[in-house]
Amino acid sequence: MGVEGIGARVARKEDKRFLTGKGRYVDDMKVPGMKYGYFVRSPHAHATIKSIDMSAAKAMPGVIDVLEGRALQDDGIGSLICGWMIHSKDGSPMNMGNWRPLAYETVRYVGDAVAIVIADSLAEARDAAEAVVVDYDVLPAVTEALDALKPGAPQVHPNAPGNVIYDWAIGEEGPVDAAIAAAAHVTEIEIHNNRLSPNPMEPRAALGIYDAAEDHYTCYTTSQNPHVARLVMSAFYNVAPENKLRVIAPDVGGGFGSKIYIYPEEIVCLWASRKTGVPVKWTADRTEAFLTDAHGRDHLSKVKMAFDANNRITALKVDTTANFGAYMSLFSSAVPTYLYATLLSGQYNIPVIYANVHAVYTNTAPVDAYRGAGRPEATYLLERTMETAARELGLSPADLRSSNFIRQFPHQTPVIMTYDIGDYQASLDAAMAESDWAGFPARKAEAAARGKKRGIGMSCYIEACGIAPSAAVGSLGAGVGLWESAEVRVNAVGTIEVLTGSHSHGQGHETTFAQLVASRFGVPLDSVSIVHGDTDKVQMGMGTYGSRSGAVGMSAIAKALDKVEAKAKKIAAHLMEADESDIVIENGELKVAGTDKALPWFQVALAAYTAHNLPSGMEPGLKEGAFYDPANFTFPAGCYICEVEVDPETGKTEIVQFVAADDFGNIINPMIVEGQVHGGIAQGIGQAMLEGVQYDASTGQLITASYMDYAMPRADDLPSYKVSHQITPCPSNPLGIKGCGEAGAIGSPPAFMNAVTDAIGNNNLTMPATPAKVWAAMQQ
Amino acid sequence: MTKVTLTVNGRKVSGECEDRTLLVNFIRENLGLTGTHVGCDTSQCGACVIHMDGHSVKSCTILAVQASGSDITTIEGLSSGDALHPVQAAFKEHHGLQCGFCTPGMVMTAADMIKRHNCSLDEKTVRSELEGNICRCTGYHNIVKSILAAADEMGGAKQAAE
Numbered sequence: 001m002g003v004e005g006i007g008a009r010v011a012r013k014e015d016k017r018f019l020t021g022k023g024r025y026v027d028d029m030k031v032p033g034m035k036y037g038y039f040v041r042s043p044h045a046h047a048t049i050k051s052i053d054m055s056a057a058k059a060m061p062g063v064i065d066v067l068e069g070r071a072l073q074d075d076g077i078g079s080l081i082c083g084w085m086i087h088s089k090d091g092s093p094m095n096m097g098n099w100r101p102l103a104y105e106t107v108r109y110v111g112d113a114v115a116i117v118i119a120d121s122l123a124e125a126r127d128a129a130e131a132v133v134v135d136y137d138v139l140p141a142v143t144e145a146l147d148a149l150k151p152g153a154p155q156v157h158p159n160a161p162g163n164v165i166y167d168w169a170i171g172e173e174g175p176v177d178a179a180i181a182a183a184a185h186v187t188e189i190e191i192h193n194n195r196l197s198p199n200p201m202e203p204r205a206a207l208g209i210y211d212a213a214e215d216h217y218t219c220y221t222t223s224q225n226p227h228v229a230r231l232v233m234s235a236f237y238n239v240a241p242e243n244k245l246r247v248i249a250p251d252v253g254g255g256f257g258s259k260i261y262i263y264p265e266e267i268v269c270l271w272a273s274r275k276t277g278v279p280v281k282w283t284a285d286r287t288e289a290f291l292t293d294a295h296g297r298d299h300l301s302k303v304k305m306a307f308d309a310n311n312r313i314t315a316l317k318v319d320t321t322a323n324f325g326a327y328m329s330l331f332s333s334a335v336p337t338y339l340y341a342t343l344l345s346g347q348y349n350i351p352v353i354y355a356n357v358h359a360v361y362t363n364t365a366p367v368d369a370y371r372g373a374g375r376p377e378a379t380y381l382l383e384r385t386m387e388t389a390a391r392e393l394g395l396s397p398a399d400l401r402s403s404n405f406i407r408q409f410p411h412q413t414p415v416i417m418t419y420d421i422g423d424y425q426a427s428l429d430a431a432m433a434e435s436d437w438a439g440f441p442a443r444k445a446e447a448a449a450r451g452k453k454r455g456i457g458m459s460c461y462i463e464a465c466g467i468a469p470s471a472a473v474g475s476l477g478a479g480v481g482l483w484e485s486a487e488v489r490v491n492a493v494g495t496i497e498v499l500t501g502s503h504s505h506g507q508g509h510e511t512t513f514a515q516l517v518a519s520r521f522g523v524p525l526d527s528v529s530i531v532h533g534d535t536d537k538v539q540m541g542m543g544t545y546g547s548r549s550g551a552v553g554m555s556a557i558a559k560a561l562d563k564v565e566a567k568a569k570k571i572a573a574h575l576m577e578a579d580e581s582d583i584v585i586e587n588g589e590l591k592v593a594g595t596d597k598a599l600p601w602f603q604v605a606l607a608a609y610t611a612h613n614l615p616s617g618m619e620p621g622l623k624e625g626a627f628y629d630p631a632n633f634t635f636p637a638g639c640y641i642c643e644v645e646v647d648p649e650t651g652k653t654e655i656v657q658f659v660a661a662d663d664f665g666n667i668i669n670p671m672i673v674e675g676q677v678h679g680g681i682a683q684g685i686g687q688a689m690l691e692g693v694q695y696d697a698s699t700g701q702l703i704t705a706s707y708m709d710y711a712m713p714r715a716d717d718l719p720s721y722k723v724s725h726q727i728t729p730c731p732s733n734p735l736g737i738k739g740c741g742e743a744g745a746i747g748s749p750p751a752f753m754n755a756v757t758d759a760i761g762n763n764n765l766t767m768p769a770t771p772a773k774v775w776a777a778m779q780q
Numbered sequence: 781m782t783k784v785t786l787t788v789n790g791r792k793v794s795g796e797c798e799d800r801t802l803l804v805n806f807i808r809e810n811l812g813l814t815g816t817h818v819g820c821d822t823s824q825c826g827a828c829v830i831h832m833d834g835h836s837v838k839s840c841t842i843l844a845v846q847a848s849g850s851d852i853t854t855i856e857g858l859s860s861g862d863a864l865h866p867v868q869a870a871f872k873e874h875h876g877l878q879c880g881f882c883t884p885g886m887v888m889t890a891a892d893m894i895k896r897h898n899c900s901l902d903e904k905t906v907r908s909e910l911e912g913n914i915c916r917c918t919g920y921h922n923i924v925k926s927i928l929a930a931a932d933e934m935g936g937a938k939q940a941a942e
Contacts, residue, residue, distance in 0.1 A: 018880025019868040021815015021855035028814035201881040253881030286820040506879030682919030707824035715910035715920040
């Protein structure tokens with residue numbers, strides 16, 4: 001593997017700029033003539049706009065202009081769309097309501113953008129925004145999905161009767177009902193998956209720059225996928241044609257899904273720059289982020305799991321209601337359907353599954369993919385259910401899981417997915433050994449002697465990553481293909497630039513991608529640079545989410561490297577008068593196998609560019625590109641074990657041990673992979689123990705709109721984690737990678753909740769398990 | 781507008797700003813030192829931590845005019861030349877950062893924490909001291925590891941010097 005190649009714990013190339021304050025995030029950008037934008041937002045959850053009076057604001061000091069939604073409509077800027085078509089079980093298409101970048105008729109959630117003020121300074125823009133007078137006619141609002149489905153509930157969109165976006169189903173209900181009727185045991189449970197705010201530490205930001213001389217737009221934006229942003233803003237929002245729009249996502253401070261989507265603000269900043277003739281920069285403050293970043297989760301489910309007399313699962317029936325908020329965000333429709341219900345088989349052999357999903361509008365922020373996106377919801381539902389079943393059946397949770405594991409691959413589940421490979425027992429065994437599961441009763445007794453209630457819980461998760469085979473997702477309604485592109489440019493002196501459509505916002509691509517190249521050609525890591533995040537540099541790409549950068553993005557690089565390697569070998573063979581098939585690449589040299597003939601890498605590169613002596617008919621240069629479309633999803637899986645102590649006096653939970661055993665397939669940089677797992681676990685524990693978006697049901701006001709109200713996990717809430725890997729290489733991509741970005745957030749919430757409910761002896765507990773809720777559950 | 785004069789990273793600087801301007805905005809906008817970040821509006825996240833007269837301070841909790849006359853170190857001035865400060869080096873070695881946005885505040889907090897505790901820290905103390913710095917990427921595991929390693933390194937160096 002070498003000290004810098006595949007498998008090495010290489011310190012990150014990108015770290016120095018971040019550690020010395022030289023990172024370049026969107027809000028750090030300043031361009032000549034730049035002014036500041038501030039959005040006027042609806043203070044009401046639901047209202048019609050009677051009038052907007054901007055005259056006083058326009059007269060305020062420093063104000064360049066104030067722009068509102070009717071002007072944007074008149075200029076032909078399009079409405080925001082959801083890019084994944086879902087059909088209800090009756091065959092009708094989903095009911096997508098109109099989402100204007102600036103609302104001018106109806107506002108549908110607190111934070112809905114109404115106007116933008118552009119001024120010399122942010123302070124002046126903010127002052128003037130307070131002088132914009134919007135006359136609202138306030139309407140009744142609804143925030144909870146089940147309330148929105150009730151007769152007489154406020155209607156969020158005229159074209160979604162009863163607030164129903166779709167009523168979708170997967171599987172066959174008849175055989176599932178029959179299996180449940182014939183079961184020896186049926187476990188029934190209601191599962192609530194709490195609404196979260198993703199909270200990347202860098203708030204969203206956009207800088208729109210219109211160049212009138214060239215009729216050209218540049219957008220700096222906090223995006224996980226700048227090419228998708230350009231595509232959507234061109235093709236659907238009519239901001240500018242693609243060749244007239246450059247989108248740059250420079251250093252981006254975390255995303256976790258929330259920066260996949262194209263939001264109103266980047267569209268409005270570009271349009272406002274054209275209207276005013278000045279570059280316009282907007283940066284969200286944290287309260288704006290809480291109000292308007294797409295939220296995650298918010299599912300309510302009813303579950304029935306049937307078992308035969310041997311405790312084998314015979315059927316699973318799920319009925320889920322998903323709160324979509326006020327508008328359909330870019331990929332929202334896919335989350336509670338193809339990213340969720342297709343994973344309801346978990347690690348288990350389940351003959352028949354039926355899931356019915358109701359997608360519902362409410363007067364809350366839009367909900368879309370957040371770290372894991374659908375898969376955490378499926379895992380939480382299954383693993384709480386399995387734990388409950390084990391308790392009801394009087395079995396050990398490990399034995400019940402183990403006896404239902406899928407052990408033969410490939411395995412076709414009843415919900416579309418074909419699992420290619422895995423070894424679930426290996427991760428379960430590793431996690432139980434690492435956590436000293438057998439020693440738990442003694443630890444519990446010791447804790448009891450100290451007056452603490454100790455509990456242990458596990459979860460066995462699976463996820464589908466490497467998103468995704470284009471034809472497959474196209475047949476399921478996706479509006480885009482989910483391949484990735486790469487270009488490998490070898491310079492004349494042998495240094496290498498890799499252009500990738502993946503985007504790094506913390507994942508360390510500049511290091512891992514370079515490790516792949518360094519391994520292949522035996523060149524120093526420092527001679528490889530990774531270029532990403534700019535539509536003018538990289539031709540096209542689908543970005544980073546769904547743990548796809550390794551499995552899909554790096555596979556595209558590997559494919560381009562194959563082509564570079566083949567050409568370099570041809571040149572070397574020609575120069576050394578050897579057969580091409582005898583050329584091997586070792587330690588930065590192209591050698592003729594079995595001889596002492598060798599050429600350093602840079603000489604072969606130089607020969608490609610001088611072109612003085614190339615094989616007959618060969619084009620000069622050494623640069624190759626590739627598009628890689630995955631053949632299948634990848635299926636990372638693992639087992640997490642959490643051990644807690646609850647203080648019976650206060651209900652406060654302390655995590656005393658957290659063990660993660662994951663199978664991510666092959667690993668390029670174990671240090672970076674472990675970091676991804678740590679961060680994912682913290683977010684999962686955050687969901688289970690601390691976090692929860694709260695709206696006031698009567699007014700639709702967001703109560704948790706700051707870090708003083710929304711409980712982010714902090715260092716003293718969390719333990720250190722024990723992380724290990726079991727490896728079954730992925731057979732469907734050239735590197736054997738499955739992906740590691742989301743596992744932590746998927747596997748940890750049920751492990752935590754199973755531990756807490758074990759400790760207190762009451763399964764009736766919802767996330768977040770705050771001290772107040774845990775204490776109350778102990779009193780039942 | 782009021783004139784503010786500071787010593788920042790060893791250099792005397794001055795500029796005009798409104799009285800309501802926060803120190804963090806003065807550092808970012810007037811001085812162009814964008815390594816100090818803004819991650820919240822309620823002095824919770826710690827992305828804006830700097831050193832003011834030798835102590836770590838959230839630069840969003842103080843007005844620029846209040847800070848006038850003080851000696852400020854920002855992340856850009858923590859190390860000199862090409863070498864990293866031991867805390868920066870430990871964060872790199874132990875993967876104590878991912879997206880990098882909270883990192884300047886974490887590093888400045890850590891440097892002050894190590895100094896105040898005379899290089900003698902344990903995990904519980906580090907976690908407790910980090911209560912005012914939020915990271916969403918790392919789960920804190922490697923940040924804690926980095927700070928403990930830096931404290932050891934700096935303690936060792938100090939002992940050797942004595």
